[in-house]
Amino acid sequence: MKSSLLEHSPAHYLSNSISTCSIDNELESEESMLSANKAELTKDQQLVHALKDSETRYALATQITHDGLWDWDLSSNQIYFSSRWKSMIGCQEQEIKNNPVEWLVRVHLTDIDKLKSNLSACWRGEISRFEMEYSLLHQDGEYRLMHCQCVAAMDGDGLVSRLIGSQTDITERKKIEYQLNYEADHDKLTNLPNRQLFIQQLKELSQLEHNSNYMFGVLFLDLDCFKNINKNFGHSIGDRLLVEIVHKLQSCLRSRDTVARLGSDEFAILLAGFTDTSFPSEVACRIQQEFSLPIPVENHSILMTISIGIAFNHSSSDIQTHNTSYNLIESLQNAEIAMHQAKAEGKACNVIFQRSSYLQHIEKSKSENDLREAIEQEQFELYYQPIVKLVDHSLVGFEALIRWQHPVKGLIAPADFITLAENTGLIVPIGWWVLRSACQQMATWQQEYPNSNSLFISINISSQQFSQPYAGHIIAQILGETGLNPRCLKLEITESEIMENIDVVLNSVTKLKNLGVQLSLDDFGTGYSSLSYLHCLPIDNLKIDRSFVQNIESDRSKLELVKTIIKLAEVFELDLIAEGIETQQQCTQLLDLQCKYGQGYLFSKPVPLITATILINTDN
Ligand code: C2E
Ligand code: MG
Numbered sequence: 001m002k003s004s005l006l007e008h009s010p011a012h013y014l015s016n017s018i019s020t021c022s023i024d025n026e027l028e029s030e031e032s033m034l035s036a037n038k039a040e041l042t043k044d045q046q047l048v049h050a051l052k053d054s055e056t057r058y059a060l061a062t063q064i065t066h067d068g069l070w071d072w073d074l075s076s077n078q079i080y081f082s083s084r085w086k087s088m089i090g091c092q093e094q095e096i097k098n099n100p101v102e103w104l105v106r107v108h109l110t111d112i113d114k115l116k117s118n119l120s121a122c123w124r125g126e127i128s129r130f131e132m133e134y135s136l137l138h139q140d141g142e143y144r145l146m147h148c149q150c151v152a153a154m155d156g157d158g159l160v161s162r163l164i165g166s167q168t169d170i171t172e173r174k175k176i177e178y179q180l181n182y183e184a185d186h187d188k189l190t191n192l193p194n195r196q197l198f199i200q201q202l203k204e205l206s207q208l209e210h211n212s213n214y215m216f217g218v219l220f221l222d223l224d225c226f227k228n229i230n231k232n233f234g235h236s237i238g239d240r241l242l243v244e245i246v247h248k249l250q251s252c253l254r255s256r257d258t259v260a261r262l263g264s265d266e267f268a269i270l271l272a273g274f275t276d277t278s279f280p281s282e283v284a285c286r287i288q289q290e291f292s293l294p295i296p297v298e299n300h301s302i303l304m305t306i307s308i309g310i311a312f313n314h315s316s317s318d319i320q321t322h323n324t325s326y327n328l329i330e331s332l333q334n335a336e337i338a339m340h341q342a343k344a345e346g347k348a349c350n351v352i353f354q355r356s357s358y359l360q361h362i363e364k365s366k367s368e369n370d371l372r373e374a375i376e377q378e379q380f381e382l383y384y385q386p387i388v389k390l391v392d393h394s395l396v397g398f399e400a401l402i403r404w405q406h407p408v409k410g411l412i413a414p415a416d417f418i419t420l421a422e423n424t425g426l427i428v429p430i431g432w433w434v435l436r437s438a439c440q441q442m443a444t445w446q447q448e449y450p451n452s453n454s455l456f457i458s459i460n461i462s463s464q465q466f467s468q469p470y471a472g473h474i475i476a477q478i479l480g481e482t483g484l485n486p487r488c489l490k491l492e493i494t495e496s497e498i499m500e501n502i503d504v505v506l507n508s509v510t511k512l513k514n515l516g517v518q519l520s521l522d523d524f525g526t527g528y529s530s531l532s533y534l535h536c537l538p539i540d541n542l543k544i545d546r547s548f549v550q551n552i553e554s555d556r557s558k559l560e561l562v563k564t565i566i567k568l569a570e571v572f573e574l575d576l577i578a579e580g581i582e583t584q585q586q587c588t589q590l591l592d593l594q595c596k597y598g599q600g601y602l603f604s605k606p607v608p609l610i611t612a613t614i615l616i617n618t619d620n
């Protein structure tokens, strides 16, 4: 044993003048050491010294290193394994013979071919070294992941005579690496792939060559009103509910389908490979059916609904129908668009992505960008519509009405952008701009034309403005900054907006009433027309909607409705302003019914600033 060790040690290569790539430096330094003593020692003595030094160094290195070492003599086909090499797979010194089979037989089937081909390439001198990873069977029956390095050693004739190498156990390191990677692309709570990994998987799948009949589908899911769950039950129940939801989703899928958590209450599903184009919809319906039952979490029973958008590569209206390589990232975006449509259609439903909805979406985001730009660049302008005393058409005030001076499209009426502004929340900055500008203008008129001191300015306020926590404060501040007498300001809000937010509106309104600001109920009669809030809200005016005034001369039912509204105003001691008066006949009829004020094309259309100023000047 001892002799074979010696025979297979690096000293052996030295004595047989074998060079290896890895020990070249070592040899050089040994040679220089030898030459220093050349004068005193004979050639044989020099070799013996060198041999001893090298042997000692090798033995020490073998003991110290944490790696297992091996040394394969190709002529004898004997292989030396260091004790460490053997212990790495749980074997004692005597348990492993000097036979290469001891090693190769333990290498995992998936790695053995690569290892053998690397070893052969080294052996044949095609490569001088290689590194690779393989799994090696341990005595405990488990595999350990090893990193192996091998160098070929040549004899004096330049032929490969030995293969020498080391082996490092990287099982733990790989486990940690895997864990870190896993955590980076998985959701901690549900263990599902996160957005990053899902997108990665979609990209990889998109790049594969697929038969054009191969079908993919992406479902984008969003839980309806999930934030209320966290608010009402707390985050810990919310978390547990999410885990239950994932189980429900998984129960509706095949093993080859992937579900990922994209965000707090957003999930995506990849359906790969199906034959029937109705399959994605069927899966979505199955999921929604699964959600029709309450989900038990602790001692709660929670009913959740889910909105689902669907996109797949064989949808007849899909933009990519004729592409053989299907871009799954795009279908994820399309499924998201369809999901938003499902939300808009009342939630708890599923919608298949359609080209038309895609174009609508593009158009909408373009308009939204335009609107944002309009705010930044102050592309808005105020028009003023006179409000008059019906009896003599004398001016009592103006309603400020916004217009959008679009750089390309020209003047845009509020009907064409207020809904978008409300849906995007942009109505809030726009609304405050209107309030500030209109108050400023009224204050300027009052300074310049003393006869306008008794006029008021009426401004439309959206409920979203009132929902802001400091709405009352903001309005008071604008009044303070512009110097407008609060009694000259009327705020118009619509019935439906009040009903949606009655508590918040009441809060802000009470503050403003104390300042002397007046409150008008706009478009009266078109909303809920509930009497209860007429009672609890400190309203000063009702504005009868234009639709009641139209045809009042010929339509008896409209006339009766207007009479009822006028009576109601009397009971609640409210002033009345009739909107949309277009004919003298309508004006006379309203006057007969004791309606004092009105606005409409009969008196004037909404006019730009310059015309409104002339109207103030000509009014006496
Ligand atoms: P509104 O507050 O009911 O304003 C009255 C609307 O009726 C105005 O339309 C006005 O031009 C129109 N009108 C007045 N008299 C007549 C008439 O005799 N015949 C007809 N056919 N129409 C008449 P406009 O200016 O297009 O505004 C439409 C709506 O847009 C407003 O209805 C209001 O709800 C909203 N709006 C306008 N400006 C603002 C604003 O600054 N903020 C908010 N939140 N909404 C605004
Ligand atoms: Mg109005």
Ligand code: MG
Residues within 6 Å of the ligand: 522, 523, 543, 545, 579
């Ligand atoms: Mg109105």
